[in-house]
Amino acid sequence: MELVVPPDLVFVILAAVTLIAAIMALQAKELIYGAISLGISFIGIAGFFVFLDAPYLAMLQIAVYVGAIVVLILFTIMLVRREEADELVDRAERGEGAVGLWLAGLLAVSIAGVAALVGPSLPNTPPTANLPVSSLGPVLATEYPVPLVILALLISAALLGALVLAKLEK
Amino acid sequence: MVGFPPAPDEITALIIAILTSHTFIRVIFFPGFIHLTLVVIFLTWYERKVLARIQLRIGPLYAGGPGGMLQPMADGVKLIFKEVMVPYKADKPLFLGIPLLLVFLAAVPFAVIPFGQNWVIADLDVGLVFVFAMTSLFPSMILIFAWASNSKYPFLGGLRSLFQQVAYEIPMWVSALSVVMLAGSLNLVDITKAQSKIWFIVPAFLSFIVFFISIMAELERLPFDLPEAEPELVAGWFTESSGAIFMLIFMGLYMKLYLMSSLVTVLFLGGWWGPGFLPQPLWFIMKTLVVATFIIIPRGVYPRVRVDMLIRTGWTRLLIIALANVFLTVLLLESGILATWGL
Numbered sequence: 001m002e003l004v005v006p007p008d009l010v011f012v013i014l015a016a017v018t019l020i021a022a023i024m025a026l027q028a029k030e031l032i033y034g035a036i037s038l039g040i041s042f043i044g045i046a047g048f049f050v051f052l053d054a055p056y057l058a059m060l061q062i063a064v065y066v067g068a069i070v071v072l073i074l075f076t077i078m079l080v081r082r083e084e085a086d087e088l089v090d091r092a093e094r095g096e097g098a099v100g101l102w103l104a105g106l107l108a109v110s111i112a113g114v115a116a117l118v119g120p121s122l123p124n125t126p127p128t129a130n131l132p133v134s135s136l137g138p139v140l141a142t143e144y145p146v147p148l149v150i151l152a153l154l155i156s157a158a159l160l161g162a163l164v165l166a167k168l169e170k
Numbered sequence: 171m172v173g174f175p176p177a178p179d180e181i182t183a184l185i186i187a188i189l190t191s192h193t194f195i196r197v198i199f200f201p202g203f204i205h206l207t208l209v210v211i212f213l214t215w216y217e218r219k220v221l222a223r224i225q226l227r228i229g230p231l232y233a234g235g236p237g238g239m240l241q242p243m244a245d246g247v248k249l250i251f252k253e254v255m256v257p258y259k260a261d262k263p264l265f266l267g268i269p270l271l272l273v274f275l276a277a278v279p280f281a282v283i284p285f286g287q288n289w290v291i292a293d294l295d296v297g298l299v300f301v302f303a304m305t306s307l308f309p310s311m312i313l314i315f316a317w318a319s320n321s322k323y324p325f326l327g328g329l330r331s332l333f334q335q336v337a338y339e340i341p342m343w344v345s346a347l348s349v350v351m352l353a354g355s356l357n358l359v360d361i362t363k364a365q366s367k368i369w370f371i372v373p374a375f376l377s378f379i380v381f382f383i384s385i386m387a388e389l390e391r392l393p394f395d396l397p398e399a400e401p402e403l404v405a406g407w408f409t410e411s412s413g414a415i416f417m418l419i420f421m422g423l424y425m426k427l428y429l430m431s432s433l434v435t436v437l438f439l440g441g442w443w444g445p446g447f448l449p450q451p452l453w454f455i456m457k458t459l460v461v462a463t464f465i466i467i468p469r470g471v472y473p474r475v476r477v478d479m480l481i482r483t484g485w486t487r488l489l490i491i492a493l494a495n496v497f498l499t500v501l502l503l504e505s506g507i508l509a510t511w512g513l
Binding site: 032036039055056059060062063066067068070071074075078132133134 | 294310329355
């Protein structure tokens with residue numbers, strides 16, 4: 001006796017939550033509500049990863065994006081003075097909306113184009129369900145060593161940059 | 171299969187099947203809701219009693235039961251019937267909603283904590299990361315609640331809580347890494363099974379120390395209770411909470427204390443393993459309560475550290491010890507010393 005939810009329904013609900021939260025994040029009058037909506041949107045994306053049988057990625061998505069990036073944004077909101085923040089919101093509302101619309105349209109068109117070009121071949125990717133997490137490490141170390149090293153270099157560069165910036169403040 | 175519309179006896183059979191299913195029993199009774207609530211109630215009384223004994227007092231006594239054990243019930247009744255005061259110009263939905271979320275976030279990770287070989291709700295492949303992901307949501311919740319209170323002291327406490335918890339999350343994760351390397355798995359059941367011959371506190375002793383100090387800071391326990399420093403910030407980030415809201419926050423905090431203690435038990439103290447004359451869950455709970463005692467005792471013993479000491483310890487000492495221990499674990503594993511214990 002098992003409750004079976006149609007996968008399409010899960011996808012639609014997740015997509016709705018993610019998109020509505022993302023729109024709320026941009027439209028919220030109070031900045032902190034924007035940050036909270038962004039967090040909810042990230043959780044929706046984590047839901048997509050669970051849906052795609054990638055629980056490890058989903059957990060890291062929550063830990064890194066909701067647990068750290070949103071915290072960073074909250075910190076920034078708390079440390080910016082109220083008037084400055086309102087000014088920023090005003091400036092954003094004045095004319096950049098049209099640009100955003102253009103960019104969104106461009107993205108939609110390009111995604112549609114790519115889908116039209118390579119669409120039929122996408123569902124033929126091999127199923128990766130129920131792979132243990134421990135199979136992730138060997139794949140990273142044997143098949144993708146160069147991207148791994150480049151990522152590590154990038155992160156150390158970011159770390160050094162943060163250190164330099166912190167020293168410059170003095 | 172159940173037809174539509176279902177016959178009355180089919181409905182009864184379905185309800186009985188649900189009520190007696192493994193998942194239902196585990197979620198509702200043990201290790202789910204009822205067990206968690208009872209342990210949280212017990213821990214509030216236990217902490218007051220331990221602290222009283224340290225300070226040569228008696229502690230709760232008159233509420234009934236052995237040693238005033240029914241005191242939390244009396245407190246609960248009092249708090250529920252008190253008025254919930256929402257501060258002037260506070261953000262009402264957040265102020266009333268976040269405490270519920272705190273309890274939820276502290277309770278959900280228990281789904282992956284193995285209380286016994288068969289006593290785990292969800293045998294998740296990424297259990298440890300799940301627990302860390304859920305606990306990493308606490309600081310932002312706390313800051314949002316502090317902001318929603320619309321008051322100076324909660325706000326300052328919330329900011330302190332945020333940087334403290336974010337800073338100590340990193341040594342906590344890195345020190346857990348050596349345990350993951352020893353067990354070769356992120357699954358908490360597998361991690362416990364790998365400790366059948368030797369508890370990980372022996373090969374990963376440095377990690378244990380770092381992890382323990384980090385969870386003390388994560389739980390805002392003395393000597394790291396800067397976010398609720400009474401002489402400076404009244405009661406820190408929950409200064410403005412009252413009545414049932416205060417009760418919810420306390421439940422969340424004590425549940426997090428129990429969660430972190432059980433995490434120490436799973437990662438370092440062998441989880442459910444113990445001599446066979448007691449059932450596995452009992453061993454687990456006993457070990458967890460011993461860990462909780464060691465988290466509670468410093469509250470009656472040590473003074474509070476300064477902010478700069480806290481941050482310096484976290485970033486320059488604990489993190490480096492934890493990182494060094496990762497390399498030490500690699501050496502231990504490669505040298506084959508641990509092979510006698512099947513690692």
